Amino acid sequence: MGSKKRKLSLEGYIDFLNSHKQLPLTVDCLSQIFSIHGFKKLKVAKKELRDAVKTLDLIDPSRSTLRASISSNAWLTQEELIGDLSRLDWQECCVTAIETLNSSFPEQRSDSIPKAKRKKSAGVDAAAEGAGSVSSA
Structure with missing residues (x-):
């Protein structure tokens, strides 16, 4: 029987990002991170996949306008x-x-x-x- 692959949650990705890529992740999670950055999933050893993920510029999913000084009175027609x-x-x-x-x-x-x-x-x-x-x- 094949094991069910665990999906990486947004919180898990943010934790990995905040740990400066130091959290231990499964091969599936590393593969998902590699894939969401636009690369084809690799079928390589965990060490090689971890090294490939370390070369990525990870995307911070936080809202870019959250801390910006945008007026609360901004409006659209x-x-x-x-x-x-x-x-x-x-x-x-x-x-x-x-x-x-x-x-x-x-x-x-x-x-x-x-x-x-x-x-x-x-x-x-x-x-x-x-x-x-x-x-x-």
């Missing part, structure tokens, strides 16, 4: 939001509402009267209450 979703080809679910949180523009506060839903050509439905956050059905 409905058209910009729909355009961004279309470019991302985001189709996991249909957007049915756009709600603005913490907007400095009175016409974009969530207490404004919602407009009728419109079907966009990119397959995105949106009710125009503003454009700050997206909730999906």
Whole structure:
């Protein structure tokens, strides 16, 4: 019987990153790290795989804007939001509402009267209450 391969969790990857590549990982986990950085999985000895992973510039999955000085009053128009979703080809679910949180523009506060839903050509439905956050059905 073959053993079930253990998947590397995001937390496991971050721990490995924070340990400066010093945590002992299984061959499967090392192979996953190598693969998520765009390389073909290698079928080599653990030492060779560990050496290959040590040569990688590991990607920090932390949000790049988390510690940035971005204004909490930053806003997007409905058209910009729909355009961004279309470019991302985001189709996991249909957007049915756009709600603005913490907007400095009175016409974009969530207490404004919602407009009728419109079907966009990119397959995105949106009710125009503003454009700050997206909730999906």
